[in-house]
Amino acid sequence: MNITIRPYQSGDITHVQQICLRTAASGTDATTLFFNSSIPAELFAFPYLSYDASLCLVACLDNIPHGYILGTADSEKFIEWMEHKWLPRLRSIFPADTVSCSPVERSFLNLIHTPAPSWFNSPPCPAHLHIDLLPAVQRQRVGSKLVNQFIKLLQQQNISQVYVDVSPRNRGAKQFYTALGFTTLPATNPSSVMIKNFS
Ligand SMILES: CC(C)(COP(=O)(O)OP(=O)(O)OC[C@H]1O[C@@H](n2cnc3c(N)ncnc32)[C@H](O)[C@@H]1OP(=O)(O)O)[C@@H](O)C(=O)NCCC(=O)NCCS
Numbered sequence: 001m002n003i004t005i006r007p008y009q010s011g012d013i014t015h016v017q018q019i020c021l022r023t024a025a026s027g028t029d030a031t032t033l034f035f036n037s038s039i040p041a042e043l044f045a046f047p048y049l050s051y052d053a054s055l056c057l058v059a060c061l062d063n064i065p066h067g068y069i070l071g072t073a074d075s076e077k078f079i080e081w082m083e084h085k086w087l088p089r090l091r092s093i094f095p096a097d098t099v100s101c102s103p104v105e106r107s108f109l110n111l112i113h114t115p116a117p118s119w120f121n122s123p124p125c126p127a128h129l130h131i132d133l134l135p136a137v138q139r140q141r142v143g144s145k146l147v148n149q150f151i152k153l154l155q156q157q158n159i160s161q162v163y164v165d166v167s168p169r170n171r172g173a174k175q176f177y178t179a180l181g182f183t184t185l186p187a188t189n190p191s192s193v194m195i196k197n198f199s
Contacts, residue, residue, distance in 0.1 A: 001061060003137055005145060008049065008056035008068065015058070015065035016049070017041040023132040025104070026169040033104040039094065043108060044130055045070060047086045051078055057149055059133060059142045067133030069146040073157050075123035083116040124185055124195055125161035127154050147180055151198050160199035166192045 008016075017038055024030035024040035031037070048070040049056055059067035072078040096113040111119055129150055133143055154162060164182065166173050174184075174192065182194035 002063075003066075003140065003142055004060050004063075005057055005142070005149060006060065008053050008058050008070070010053075012058050012065045012068075013046075013049065016045050016068055019065065019068060019132050019134055020045045022134060026167045027132075027173055030104065033102050034108075035100055035102065035105060036094070039105060039108050042090055042094075043111060045132075047078075047082055048072060048130070050086065051081055055150070055153055057146055059137055059146060061137055066137045067131070067142060067146065069129055069131040069150045071127060071129030071150065071162070073127050073154060073159055075120070075126055075128050079116050079120050079123070087112060087116060121165065121193060124163050124193060127159050127162040129162055129164055131164075143176055144180060151196075155198070161195060161197050163193055163195040166194055168192055 020041040021031055021034065021037050022029045024044075025033060030040060034040070045068070052072060055073065056068060056070040058065040090112045094109055094112055096109060098109060101109060129147070131143055131146055131150075133146075151162065154160075163185075164177060166177065168174075174194070177194045177196075180196065181198075182196040185193045185195055
């Protein structure tokens with residue numbers, strides 16, 4: 001099994017969509033939970049690729065993307081951009097009164113139709129990230145390597161902190177971030193914001 005890490009390329013986008021969908025249920029497969037399989041990526045992956053793809057790395061198993069890390073160095077500007085440039089298109093494609101959707105899909109639609117600043121919490125530091133790996137490459141230190149390489153990219157921009165917003169149901173991810181030196185910020189329910197200093 002040959003696992004490699006490289007910068008994102010535009011041809012990876014369908015893999016990113018699949019990886020996002022297959023990890024969208026608090027880290028597990030959400031394929032059966034969506035009528036429209038692109039919704040998770042439209043919210044949690046594609047915006048970052050559109051805003052700053054230079055901060056996306058992919059992990060390939062035998063040259064096929066099986067995981068990614070992506071994020072932003074400036075959450076405030078990114079959230080502003082989401083609200084004014086990204087979400088208007090999604091709001092027209094996915095109307096709030098869409099009838100054919102599952103309960104999980106409904107919660108994603110609600111997010112699309114909620115102002116971005118209110119669902120991001122207050123960013124505790126400029127940079128944040130998302131990381132998702134398919135089961136075939138989990139627990140082989142690929143996630144650790146992706147986070148460390150992502151941090152190196154941030155350091156090149158003189159950034160010394162990064163945060164993640166972790167579902168409280170995703171206990172494996174919380175343990176992963178804790179193992180990597182992230183600590184939980186108090187009073188951030190229902191999601192848990194974890195932050196790492198690396199100056
Ligand atoms: C969470 C995730 C990014 C971790 O990446 P990974 O490559 O599997 O993790 P690593 O192999 O680098 O793990 C490093 C350490 O973190 C801890 N850890 C990682 N995954 C864990 C899990 N599921 N349960 C408990 N501890 C875990 C362990 O201490 C591990 O060291 P060990 O294997 O020697 O015990 C990956 O499993 C994943 O993408 N899961 C599905 C999607 C997801 O949950 N994304 C995060 C959303 S916030």
